[in-house]
Amino acid sequence: MLFLEGVPKLAAVTGWPLTYTRSPILHNYWCARYGIDGLYLRLPLAPEHFERGIRALQALGFAGLNVTIPHKEAAFALVDRHGASAQRAGSVNTLVFEPDGQIRGECTDGLGYLDSLREAGVTLPRKALVLGAGGASRAVCAALLDAGCTLALANRTRSRAENIVAALGNGDVIDWSGWTDCLAEFDLLVNTTSLGMAGQEGHDWASCLTKADKALVVSDIVYMPLETPLLAAARARGLKGVDGLGMLINQARPGFDAWFGVYPEADPVLRARLVETLE
Numbered sequence: 405m406l407f408l409e410g411v412p413k414l415a416a417v418t419g420w421p422l423t424y425t426r427s428p429i430l431h432n433y434w435c436a437r438y439g440i441d442g443l444y445l446r447l448p449l450a451p452e453h454f455e456r457g458i459r460a461l462q463a464l465g466f467a468g469l470n471v472t473i474p475h476k477e478a479a480f481a482l483v484d485r486h487g488a489s490a491q492r493a494g495s496v497n498t499l500v501f502e503p504d505g506q507i508r509g510e511c512t513d514g515l516g517y518l519d520s521l522r523e524a525g526v527t528l529p530r531k532a533l534v535l536g537a538g539g540a541s542r543a544v545c546a547a548l549l550d551a552g553c554t555l556a557l558a559n560r561t562r563s564r565a566e567n568i569v570a571a572l573g574n575g576d577v578i579d580w581s582g583w584t585d586c587l588a589e590f591d592l593l594v595n596t597t598s599l600g601m602a603g604q605e606g607h608d609w610a611s612c613l614t615k616a617d618k619a620l621v622v623s624d625i626v627y628m629p630l631e632t633p634l635l636a637a638a639r640a641r642g643l644k645g646v647d648g649l650g651m652l653i654n655q656a657r658p659g660f661d662a663w664f665g666v667y668p669e670a671d672p673v674l675r676a677r678l679v680e681t682l683e
């Protein structure tokens with residue numbers, strides 16, 4: 405909602421190339437819902453202009469930004485202060501321009517992930533198996549560990565899983581070729597690999613789940629498609645599945661609060677609006 409008198413609060417998402425992002429739908433929906441004179445923009449920024457671009461937006465009075473691929477490392481290096489979430493995740497997806505001129509960096513992916521489980525009615529698991537050790541995995545692993553879960557990690561490239569466990573100071577690494585055999589030990593399976601994304605559908609998830617306990621919760625942070633092949637295989641076995649859209653919505657809430665001053669709800673109307681964009 406733009407009120408036209410006064411100066412709206414401004415925030416944005418930046419990345420390169422930022423051809424499509426759902427973040428403006430989320431934040432502008434919340435501005436309208438809470439009657440906030442605010443605007444959230446999509447501002448692609450080439451890597452060579454990243455730092456100058458961020459400082460220019462700070463000078464223009466923006467409240468902060470989300471940063472996405474390929475700027476998360478540059479954002480981590482740029483900020484004056486790392487929030488606890490950024491330290492643990494080793495990355496920054498949210499920049500907050502503080503009144504004292506400092507830039508604070510946070511990573512809200514882990515909190516967003518835990519909130520998505522709660523929203524789906526899943527109680528915190530005792531023992532979680534995380535598949536994948538890319539950019540999103542460490543935030544999810546840190547959040548699960550810090551919430552009190554026992555954690556194991558399996559990744560095609562084992563050394564990347566070992567690096568995450570070493571950085572977080574906790575967790576076991578299981579061979580990519582062996583995780584299906586010990587699946588019965590876990591009550592949560594999380595896919596943070598890109599397997600299952602549009603174009604990467606070929607994995608035989610049904611065979612992977614044959615040793616799953618019937619109480620296993622299966623969650624996939626991939627949200628395009630919403631019903632991933634893993635979730636379809638889980639539901640076919642009668643297992644509870646949690647899709648990745650909840651994480652996408654919930655990771656945006658702390659940033660909105662920091663910039664616009666309201667901790668927003670992840671309501672069903674917003675979710676339905678986002679689902680339309682995935683279909």
Ligand SMILES: NC(=O)c1ccc[n+]([C@@H]2O[C@H](COP(=O)([O-])OP(=O)(O)OC[C@H]3O[C@@H](n4cnc5c(N)ncnc54)[C@H](OP(=O)(O)O)[C@@H]3O)[C@@H](O)[C@H]2O)c1
Nearest residue numbers: 536537538539540541560561596597598625626648651652
């Ligand atoms: N729901 C949300 O809010 C949210 C947030 C962030 C990310 N995501 C989604 O999460 C997924 C991963 O994102 P990311 O940023 O972490 O990606 P990334 O850094 O590129 O990591 C990709 C991961 O997938 C693994 N992988 C890729 N192809 C594979 C294959 N054929 N077989 C086995 N493993 C394979 C990689 O293993 P290697 O290490 O062996 O290469 C790595 O662990 C994407 O689909 C992204 O859209 C969702």
